[in-house]
Amino acid sequence: MNKTEAQRRLEELYEQIETHNYHYFVLDQPLISDQEYDALMQELIKLEEQYPELKQSNSPSERVGGEPLPYFEKVQHEIPMLSLGNAFSEPELRDFDRRVRQGLGPAEDVEYVCELKIDGLAVSLRYENGQFVRGATRGDGTTGEDITQNLKTIRSIPLRLKEPVDLEVRGEAYMPKAEFERINELRAEQGLELFANPRNSAAGSLRQLNPKIAAERKLDIFLYGIAQIKGIEVESHSDGLAVLERLGLKTNRERAVVHTVEEMLDFIQHWTENRAKLPYEIDGIVIKVNRYDQQQKLGTTAKSPRWAIAYKFPAEEAVTILTGIEVNV
Numbered sequence: 001m002n003k004t005e006a007q008r009r010l011e012e013l014y015e016q017i018e019t020h021n022y023h024y025f026v027l028d029q030p031l032i033s034d035q036e037y038d039a040l041m042q043e044l045i046k047l048e049e050q051y052p053e054l055k056q057s058n059s060p061s062e063r064v065g066g067e068p069l070p071y072f073e074k075v076q077h078e079i080p081m082l083s084l085g086n087a088f089s090e091p092e093l094r095d096f097d098r099r100v101r102q103g104l105g106p107a108e109d110v111e112y113v114c115e116l117k118i119d120g121l122a123v124s125l126r127y128e129n130g131q132f133v134r135g136a137t138r139g140d141g142t143t144g145e146d147i148t149q150n151l152k153t154i155r156s157i158p159l160r161l162k163e164p165v166d167l168e169v170r171g172e173a174y175m176p177k178a179e180f181e182r183i184n185e186l187r188a189e190q191g192l193e194l195f196a197n198p199r200n201s202a203a204g205s206l207r208q209l210n211p212k213i214a215a216e217r218k219l220d221i222f223l224y225g226i227a228q229i230k231g232i233e234v235e236s237h238s239d240g241l242a243v244l245e246r247l248g249l250k251t252n253r254e255r256a257v258v259h260t261v262e263e264m265l266d267f268i269q270h271w272t273e274n275r276a277k278l279p280y281e282i283d284g285i286v287i288k289v290n291r292y293d294q295q296q297k298l299g300t301t302a303k304s305p306r307w308a309i310a311y312k313f314p315a316e317e318a319v320t321i322l323t324g325i326e327v328n329v
C-alpha cells in the first residue's frame with residue numbers, strides 16, 4: 001500500500017473505530033464483535049507505525065495509552081467546577097425548595113431535574129471545533145490536573161463530537177461494580193493491596209502517569225453539566241442533556257423532571273430501594289432547577305450553585321445494622 005492509500009485507509013479506520021466506540025460504549029449496542037473491533041485497532045496501530053507522519057492527534061490509537069508523563073500539568077478552570085451543597089433529610093429538601101421559590105419570587109413556577117449522583121471522580125472535558133482537546137480533574141474547583149491522556153482511554157468519551165462545537169462539559173468518571181470486582185480479584189491473585197471501593201479505584205486509575213494502566217481498566221463516564229457551549233442555544237438543563245446526547249456524549253438516563261417536593265421524595269425513595277441493582281455505585285440524588293434563566297437568577301455562592309443540591313444516602317453500614325436490629329425485635 002502506498003502513502004496515499006495509507007492516508008485514505010487511516011481516515012476510514014478513524015471513522016469506523018470511533019463509530020464502533022459510540023455504538024458499543026455510549027449506546028451499549030455494539031455493531032461488531034470484540035474480535036472484529038480489535039482487528040481494526042491492530043490494523044490502525046500497524047499503519048501508524050509504518051507511516052508515523054500520517055498519525056493524527058486525536059487518533060483512536062491513543063485509547064490504548066501512550067508514553068507515561070513525568071507529571072500532570074496544572075489546569076485553570078475558567079468556569080469554576082462548583083461543588084454541591086448537601087441535604088440529608090426531607091426537611092432539608094423542603095428548605096431547599098423553599099429557598100428556591102423565595103429566590104425566584106411568587107409568580108414563578110419551578111421544575112426540577114432529579115439525577116443520580118454517581119460515586120466517581122468529577123472531571124471537565126473541553127472540546128474545540130468538536131475535537132476533544134483537554135480533560136481535567138476538579139482539583140479545588142479552580143485549579144485541576146490535566147489528565148487528557150488517561151481520559152482518552154475511556155471509550156465512551158468521543159474524541160470528536162458529531163457537530164463541530166466549542167464545549168466545556170462536566171461529568172463523573174467512574175468504575176462499574178463488575179470491573180471493580182474483576183480488578184480486585186486480579187490484585188488479590190498478585191498479592192497486591194485491594195482497592196477499598198470503585199470510587200478510589202477510578203480516582204487511582206485516572207491519576208496514573210502511565211496511561212497504559214488507565215487503558216487496562218474499563219472506566220466509564222456520565223456527563224451532567226454544560227459549563228460553556230458555543231454555537232447551540234440551550235434554555236434548560238434537560239435540553240442541555242439532550243444536546244450532549246445529540247453530540248455523541250454519554251449521559252445518565254435515570255433522570256426525571258419533577259414539579260414538587262413530593263415527586264422529588266418519590267424519586268429518592270425509588271433509588272434508595274433500587275440502587276443495589278445499578279451496575280455502578282451512587283452516593284445520592286442530585287436535584288437541579290431546570291430552567292437556565294432561573295439558575296442565573298438564583299446564582300451561586302463562592303463554591304456551590306443555589307439552584308442545585310445533593311441528597312446524600314445514609315452511610316451503608318448504619319442502615320444495615322439498624323435494619324438488623326429491627327428484624328430481631
Ligand SMILES: CC(C)(CNC(=O)c1ccc(Oc2ccccc2)cc1)c1ccc2c(N)nc(N)nc2n1
Binds near residue numbers: 115117170172225
Ligand atoms: C451542577 C454541578 C455543579 C455541575 N455544574 C457545573 O459545574 C457548572 C459550573 C458552572 C456553570 O455556570 C457558571 C458559569 C459562570 C459562573 C458560575 C457558574 C454551570 C454549571 C454538578 C456537580 C456535581 C454533580 C454530580 N456529582 N452529579 C450530578 N448528577 N450532577 C452534578 N452537577
